[in-house]
Amino acid sequence: MTQNNRCASGGRIDRSRTLRFTFNGKSYEGFEGDTLASALLANDVRVTARSFKYHRPRGIVGHGPEEPATLVELDGEDASGNRPATTVPLRDGLSARSVNCWPSPEFDIGGVNQLLSRFIPAGFYYKTFKWPNWHLFEPSIRKAAGLAAAPAQPPSSGHFEARHAHADVLVAGAGPAGLKAALKAGRAGKRVFLADEDSEAGGSLLNCDLSIDGQPAMGWVEAAVLELRGMANVTHLQNATVWAYREHNLLIVNERNPDQGSIIERSWRVRAGEVVIATGATERAMVFSNNDRPGVMLASSVQAYFNRWGVIPGKRVVLFTNNNSAYAVASDLIAAGVRVEAILDSRSCVPQAALELVPEITVQSSTVVGDVRGHKGVKAVKAVSSSGSVNWIECDLLAHSGGWNPTVHLWSQSRSTLRFDEDLAAFLPYQPVQNCTAVGAAAGQLTLDQIIDGGEELAYEIEPLWRVDLPGQRGKAFLDIQNDVSVSDVHLALREGYDNVEHVKRYTTGGMGIDQGKTGNINIIGTVAMQKGVPLQEVGTTTFRSPYTPVSFGAIGGLREDSVLFPYRHTPVTQWNKDNGAVMYEAGARWRRPGYFPQQGEGLQDAVNRECRAVREGVGVYDGSPLGTFELKGRDVPQFLDFIYSNMVSSLTPGNGRYGLMLSDDGLILDDGVVFRLDEHRWLVSTSTGHADSINQHMEKLLQTEFPDWQVMITTVTSQWNNATICGPRARDVMQALGTDVDLSPEVFPFMSFRDGTVAGFPARIVRVSFTGELSFEVNVAPRHMAELWAKVIEAGAPFGIQPVGSESSHVLRVEKGFLSLGHEVDGTVDAYDLGMGWAMSKKKTDYLGKRSIQLRREGKATRRELVGILPEDHNRQVPEGAPLTPGGRKEATEGLVTACVWSVVNDRWVGLALLKNGHSRHGEIAHVRLKDEVIPVKITKPVFHDPDGKLLRS
């Protein structure tokens, strides 16, 4: 079949370039310049969709983003869903399918839903998803609900990108008003950003046959575009939808297929001094029985298909209107040789100027459409006059116009206000809240002569008709075609008490979905107003939210995916780790760290046991570089540290360090770490890896906002130092093998002190801290020396059997010692006393962060969960981390949880830590881990399983 509805000439299409495409598996042809919708209409494809809820046959209704009925899924390289067919540019090889139907829209199994329609009323989901058990309904509803499926594969080629732009004036819309505004600003030398959603400029002028100063209006458009192109200060984009208006005049623009290159879509974030909203107007639907039949179309869309695409979607047309604009449509159709059977006008008096446009045509005033016949395409329209007389008019196309809505989405997104204008029967921009103005049709200037000097267009006159209301009316009258919301649904919502317009929307789903009710919302508002007997201003609109039209996730994400979204941090040892078979993990703050180093044939547990045994019996080394470190300098550092740590810090002497806790002022533990005094005025604070950034923020906030006169300078030195931490009984031997000028003997270089010197020839700071419980030397060097130092440590340690240690083993080693881990034992509910660290809460200091709150909490009588060790009665039984402890293992409220459980090589059994109600006084008792089908008895102990007196780490 070949384009039977296409005119021989006319339209903005290139008849020399034929494009082949398939729709629901059938092959068709169209032309360059077509949309999928115009090509389908050219081929006389009438049934293009099935409706969402009732699976009624539907056709194409509109010609742009307002299209409510025909949504398609695209296959192959265009893979995407829920695309209005009216906004899909045709290209050769396009493959599209209707949503909501199986096997085809012509013959659809789901159509049986129509018979059940009285069981799917408004509020269906609210009424269904409750007692006794909505899960009964869920599978079948989930299958039936929703529209297209998400594409299974992302596009195999091309990419999305983002750009930022600044403009003095952003103009949204390149119709006559937008072009005029852009020209004015451009000529004044302002930086102009002009964006329009359509494939070419012109707006409504593309769809009509209007003139300016006696010449075709599109000539004026072409001259304007040419002039703008010559201005270096103007950026003019087509295929670019301004879809969001955010705070402080930030607008987001989605540009499709820019440059015809490898970029699929480009997202612009434009910060504008001033915004001109020239987004035009959208024709609204009439509401009458069976107004969703295929072949019932918006009048302006019929006009657009003829003027822009050379397509006449019917041979015998009836028009139904409440305003003058449909008369211009009729005039165009008559000129094209189409039979206009009648114009039904709901107004009692049709203006003379309108009648003069259609001298030969029957115009029936005070007449409405009572019904439409034709299941898979309009066959006849029932005309009902106010006197009650009825006549059926045979036709194959019903074009209707319920008037025009200024497209106020962006205006309203900016939080600027609307008012209802009685003359235009529409909501118009009222008071701006940001620096924006609305112009042209978006501001209620609905005819060309109001916008452009010399423009000529029939005056717009309207008497609103929100819905046809006839006695004994049968057949559904749809307010929202996409969501199958009819007048009776809105009446039901009102009867059930949902009478706020926002509630009506949510209860009926009217105005939701892809089109967001662009053609029908106003009729819902009108229906509510009629039913309540109040003016539309009082009902108001639902909130306009971004996006104005659907935006792909790709455009929103741009290039920010995978590692680009949130880059990893690496230390200089990453390459060595990879070369040596490390299984890499993500540690806190996006650091990549080795999890463990499996050797040939080893599993995780074997590798971890080997690494742990090396540290406990010989020597191991790990890369401690990601630990957060800050150098604090200044006279007031001591009192500052005393304020942010719960224990006394200021008494430290140069060269020495101390472990401490940082609390927030409400008593939560923010972080733990060690602090060293480098010299009289310089201090080194270390934090856990994951909290480095937030502790920096915390310290800077206090200093800048609470104590601005304190002399403390903070420098982040996390990346200025890297370290290899050598740990285990043979650590001193490895240090000596490396060669150092520092005396390592415990008498002169004790635990919790540091020395500056050289190690293996590199300038180094050696720090004696221990996160494993063994003798440890943390060798800090400049990052440029780190990789070399690491290699030398491995080499020097080889005779002692040194093993690189990953984060899995670090976890085991710290659990054996009962050292804390934030996120495991410290979870925002425990305090230092619960953790057995009451010693860290200074009694000498009169004030520090968290002190008062902890006191307040401790005065309460509530029982606390306290840190304990657990030993499964079955030595070989591992307890899952996070498992609950319940009294006696019964199915009752929990009395604690397991925070960690590891295989201890020194104890040759599983050991764990737990937070348990009154745990400190329950050592020796049995507690019970409650799993789904099992109870595991565990013995409660002190939370330390290795070297309880700390002799080894001091050795």
Add this chain to the structure above:
Amino acid sequence: MMLIPCPFCGKRNESEFIFGGAVGADRPDPNSVNDAEWVEYLTVAPNPLGPVQERWWHARGCSEWVTIWRDTRTHDIVEAPDDSE
């Protein structure tokens, strides 16, 4: 996305900042207030419909903690109200 004025860097995108909360009452001497007053200080943050003073950290900029007044109805960055301290 708002534009937040930094005294060193000028107006910068909100995405360069980390929100630091509304500015509440000054921290009282914890040893001279009663329990209720202390809890009030910790938990009750200003939340007006209108201008509110708040802090933003220019984390991806100069590290300044910026204090601004923002109108919660419009997101406008405004001058300090006459009756503010």
